[in-house]
Amino acid sequence: MTKQNKAFKFRLYPNKEQEELLAKTFGCVRFIYNKMLAERKEIYEKFKDDKEALKEQKFPTPAKYKNEFPFPKEVDSLALANAQIHLQNAYENFFEGRAEFPKFKTKKKKQSYTTNMVNDNIKLENGYIKLPKIKKPIRVKQHREIPADYKIKSCTISKTKTGKYYISILTEYEKNISTVKIQKVVGLDFVMDGLYVDSERGEKANYPRYYRQALDKLAKAQRILSRRKKGSTRWEKQRLKVAKLYEKTANQRRNFLHHKSKELAANYDAVIVEDLDMKSMSQALNFGKSVHDNGWGMFTTFLEYKLKEQGKQLVKISKWFPSTKKCSRCGNEKEMPLSERVYKCICGLVLDRDYNSAINIKKEGLCLLALA
Ligand SMILES: [Zn+2]
Secondary structure, three states, rough: EEOOOEEEEEEEEOHHHHHHHHHHHHHHHHHHHHHHHHHHHHHHHHHHOOOHHHOOOOOHOOOOHHHHOOOOOOOOOOHHHHHHHEEEEEHHHHHHOOOOOOOOOOOOOOOEEEEEEOOOOEEOOEEEEEEOOOOEEEEEEEOOOOOOOOOEEEEEEEEOOOOOEEEEEEEEEEEEEOOOOOOOEEEEEOOOOEEEEOEEEEOOOOOOOHHHHHHHHHHHHHHHHHHHHOOHOOOOOHHHHHHHHHHHHHHHHHHHHHHHHHHHHHHHHHEEEEOOHHHHHHHHHHOHHHHHHHHHHHHHHHHHHHHHHHOEEEEEOOOOOOOEEOOOOOOOOOOOOOOEEEEEEEOOOEEEEEHHHHHHHHHHHHHHHHHH
């Protein structure tokens, strides 16, 4: 038996009183987070040229600020401890080169805090959820059941820019997963203008039309916003419109990525992808935001856990593997500028550039699987 995690996200409907308490908690968490981050930033600036010394530095803990700025009694203290863990993770991601330096939290962005299950302090029943420090349970729109043997570990309560409340409930359960014998394998080549090209049919998995149209609409709304006078009524109105469109597209993207990864996990026993460093890629290729927004990182995360749940595998091959330069038939290598859309080899192979890469990725993955 192995322990598995699953998160469930539901819409929350707090009443006025509850909204006020949530706002207070968001505010306290933001305050402490920013305090700890400011200090961390200072230490980082001081030691950034000496990685060894930087590693030795002790970072502040919430206890330090607790005396200086006492937390209001009515605010959940677990939220504070989690703020530290979140900052710790964000900083480590930065330190390992996976993310940018953590940013300060602002009131204008999405607000959130996380609390943990301790001695049954969280209870979900009859369309209401009881949370620590909040006297009355909050109404929740539970569109799916959480199985009885799933234990609640923690909850993250959030408020979006447009004022909607959500709760993400992280659960843990035991599952007997037997490893699947690997027979059906697919390689995926990441593509910028879509999601991926697969090694089996060479077909491009692209976002649906309605999503791309929604993205265009969002871009247009953002352009209008940038022309309006900041702080004016018209600006505020447009800002809300942008935020709504942004939330809509983010949800559409998420749903699509869930759908695609589910499909792949159902059809294949192993999926091979390249272990891409999205951050440096977007910098090196000057693609700016588009790589981040492509959703590849979220997609591989979904894919990995959906495969794992079924005893299947996601195999990541080295980002240095020359998947685009190699001929997938004879193994010869040549330079492939971005402008060349078709791979033509001396052996006679003529194949779509991304299709060729996807086949190479699959082959390399098969080698790794054979070694394992
Ligand atoms: Zn060849």
